[in-house]
Amino acid sequence: MTTQRTVLITGVAGFIGSNLADRLLSEGFRVIGIDNLSYGVLEQVPEGVEFHKLDIRSSEIYPLFNQVDAVYHLAAKNCIADCQIDPLETSDINVTGTVNVFEASRRGQVGKVIYAESSALYEGSSVMPTPESEVYPQSFYAVSKLAGMAFAEAYRRFYGLRTTALRYFCVYGPRQDYRRTIPPLMSAFVINLLQGKQPTIYGTGEKRRDFIYVDDVNDFHLQCLDDPRTDGNVYNLGSGISYSVLDIYKAIARLLGKDIQPQFKPDLPGEADVTLADISAARSVGWSPHVSLDEGLIQSITFIKDKVLTQP
Ligand SMILES: NC(=O)c1ccc[n+]([C@@H]2O[C@H](COP(=O)([O-])OP(=O)(O)OC[C@H]3O[C@@H](n4cnc5c(N)ncnc54)[C@H](O)[C@@H]3O)[C@@H](O)[C@H]2O)c1
Structure with a gap:
């Protein structure tokens, strides 16, 4: 035993x-x-x-x-x-x-x-x-x-x-904190699009992030x-891939079948233009990321539909 x-x-x-x-x-x-x-x-x-x-x-x-x-x-x-x-x-x-x-x-x-x-x-x-x-x-x-x-x-x-x-x-994934003043962008995009509202992008949407x-x-x-x-x-x-904020927006809109243009607001101060991980150290001990962006977004969307938007 x-x-x-x-x-x-x-x-x-x-x-x-x-x-x-x-x-x-x-x-x-x-x-x-x-x-x-x-x-x-x-x-x-x-x-x-x-x-x-x-x-x-x-x-x-x-x-x-x-x-x-x-x-x-x-x-x-x-x-x-x-x-x-x-x-x-x-x-x-x-x-x-x-x-x-x-x-x-x-x-x-x-x-x-x-x-x-x-x-x-x-x-x-x-x-x-x-x-x-x-x-x-x-x-x-x-x-x-x-x-x-x-x-x-x-x-x-x-x-x-x-x-x-x-x-x-x-x-990113299920249970991201969507209640913050400025929520994580994926949750914010999904919630707004599902509610038929216009999501906000801070800056031009060209900033790139490594999502895992x-x-x-x-x-x-x-x-x-x-x-x-x-x-x-x-x-x-990280995933070792960086996507622009607009890439993420378009991917979520495509998965939800929504055609709503985002609104653009001034950039948030202090945010890096690009993040991109060198993941060779983690790879050298046998780890690698497996979940594609679409798969991860689908899981996140399902969680928001089932657990967030059903709340009173
Ligand atoms: N989520 C990301 O993308 C990310 C990126 C880089 C680093 N991190 C780090 O990973 C860790 C977890 O991040 P997360 O996204 O789950 O954050 P989160 O805010 O969702 O979770 C942090 C938790 O810590 C609790 N907490 C805060 N202060 C506390 C205290 N004094 N005593 C006891 N509990 C306290 C909060 O109530 C919260 O539940 C953090 O250390 C964060 O800095 C997260």
């Missing part, structure tokens, strides 16, 4: 955390989840997760880290615009909170910590596709992720904590648990 393994996810009520919890439960793991519900929502936490409404900065999280095989640390203040307005809280959550999670993992003798960095670390680089070495953060959000990275390195060096850092590009479907990201999450080659390393998680 094999023993059931236990994983803990911070940020479990958020987009990536809730999708990861689903996947781990379906693979037979016991899943403990932490979230303070500042951005995430309780209804999003999959049934079967042992949920604790806690803040990652609190010492109350420590007992939960005992006898945990692995931790996925995803909780963060991650809206770049909000982080710019409040650098102090950004540091408090993304730096102090992250150190608290590393400390809880050390005390609990957690086997492995897999944690979220971001492609925002490449804000100041123009090298395309961008490899992991091009770290030039510019925003407060990216700087806070850089600090987390330095602490992970120190925990590895001084306490032997096994960590893997993941630099997500634009992750959440299931592909979860494949790598799972791999990091047991693959010692990933210990102490950092990986870009």
Whole structure:
């Protein structure tokens, strides 16, 4: 008989955390989840997760880290615009909170910590596709992720904590947070088009983004648990393809059979013109993305039709 393994996810009520919890439960793991519900929502936490409404900065999280095989640390203040307005809280959550999670993992003798960095670390680089070495953060959000990275390195060096850092590009899929003031563009396009409204494009629509479907990201999450080659390393998680905002708009309009022209508004400040991941590091340990843009969009559209637009 094999023993059931236990994983803990911070940020479990958020987009990536809730999708990861689903996947781990379906693979037979016991899943403990932490979230303070500042951005995430309780209804999003999959049934079967042992949920604790806690803040990652609190010492109350420590007992939960005992006898945990692995931790996925995803909780963060991650809206770049909000982080710019409040650098102090950004540091408090993304730096102090992250150190608290590393400390809880050390005390609990957690086997492995897999944690979220971001492609925002490449804000100041123009090298395309961008490899992991091009770290030039510019925003407060990216700087806070850089600090987390330095602490992970120190925990590895001084306490032997096994960590893997993941630099997500634009992750998309079911449960993306569509309630934000400026929601992720795919959800916004789908919701507006389904409601017969004119979607908004900020700028000319020529900005390009590397989109990666959440299931592909979860494949790598799972791999990091047991693959010692990933210990102490950092990986870009993108598709290695970049699409313009207009490409995405046209793909969604085609899949929905809608012929509505978008409205254009002034560009949002501080947004990169292009993001494009060099994914050779993740490929070198056997991972590759499998979900095509159309397949991923169809899954996202189905979720919005069934679960979002049916809500009162
Ligand atoms: N989604 C992407 O495309 C993307 C890209 C790059 C990096 N990331 C990183 O991946 C991680 C997950 O992103 P996501 O898209 O799922 O974000 P999300 O906002 O949907 O989820 C984050 C969750 O963390 C929770 N949280 C925030 N502060 C907390 C605190 N102090 N204590 C406890 N919980 C707290 C929120 O309530 C939310 O449920 C984040 O660290 C983010 O910076 C995401």
